[in-house]
Amino acid sequence: RAKDLKTRLGILLHKPELGHRIGTSSKLQLGSRRRDSSQEVLEWRESFDQLLKSKSGVTAFHTFLKTEFSEENLDFWLACEDFKKTRSKTKLASKANRIFEEFVQSEAPREVNIDHETREITRKNLSGATSTCFNEAQAKTRTLMEKDSYPRFLKSASYRDMTKQA
Numbered sequence: 220r221a222k223d224l225k226t227r228l229g230i231l232l233h234k235p236e237l238g239h240r241i242g243t244s245s246k247l248q249l250g251s252r253r254r255d256s257s258q259e260v261l262e263w264r265e266s267f268d269q270l271l272k273s274k275s276g277v278t279a280f281h282t283f284l285k286t287e288f289s290e291e292n293l294d295f296w297l298a299c300e301d302f303k304k305t306r307s308k309t310k311l312a313s314k315a316n317r318i319f320e321e322f323v324q325s326e327a328p329r330e331v332n333i334d335h336e337t338r339e340i341t342r343k344n345l346s347g348a349t350s351t352c353f354n355e356a357q358a359k360t361r362t363l364m365e366k367d368s369y370p371r372f373l374k375s376a377s378y379r380d381m382t383k384q385a
Contacts, residue, residue, distance in 0.1 A: 256275065256385075257384070257385035258385070259273050259275065259276065260275075260276075260381045260382060260384075260385045261382060261385050263276045263279075263373075263378075264373050264382075267361075267364070267365040267369045270369065270372075277293070277297070279372075279377070279378070279381065280293060280368075280369075280372055281293050281294075282377070283368075283371075283372045283375055283377060283378070284368060284372075287368065287371070289368060291322060291329035291330070291331055292331055292332070292360050292363060292364050292368070293364065294322070294329065295318070295322040295323075295329070295331045295356075295357070295360055296357055296360055296361055296364070298318050298321075298322065299318070299353045299354075299356075299357040301314075302314050302315065302318060302350065302353060303350045303351075305350065311348050311349070311350065312348045315345055315348040315352055315353075316345065316348075318353065319341065319342070319345055323338060323341050323342075323353075323356055324338070324342070325338065331356070331360050332360075332363060333356050333359045333360065334359070337355050337356050337359055338356070340355055340356075341353060341355065341356045
């Protein structure tokens with residue numbers, strides 16, 4: 220299983236659609252893409268924000284979280300980021316309810332680890348759903364990932380392998 224994970228992460232590292240935009244020369248693209256991907260992998264250890272800014276970083280981190288059975292934290296954070304971009308009031312309310320039912324309410328199918336007080340504040344925020352109604356719950360989940368999962372990700376064999384390739 221560990222070898223399979225390493226292989227998958229290695230493949231993700233070299234997928235062009237996960238890297239930066241590159242010029243048009245195919246030989247230059249290949250070298251540049253690998254250099255960009257390698258640099259990007261190394262930047263993930265600079266800060267949790269660097270990891271979250273990178274599409275391939277989010278993918279690698281998500282794969283790692285799956286091994287720890289805690290990918291719901293990142294999925295919730297990403298759902299909140301998408302939710303903040305919603306402009307339609309109707310869609311905002313329906314998305315808010317879906318996110319709450321999937322991640323926040325007690326006994327939710329993919330319940331995130333937040334305290335009762337934050338859960339209740341979020342429940343109350345749903346009555347007048349705005350783009351900020353999940354801010355507190357999202358911040359708590361982000362902090363949990365940054366302080367707990369992210370350091371383990373940086374120490375993981377899969378990330379060490381990626382940095383060696385870089």
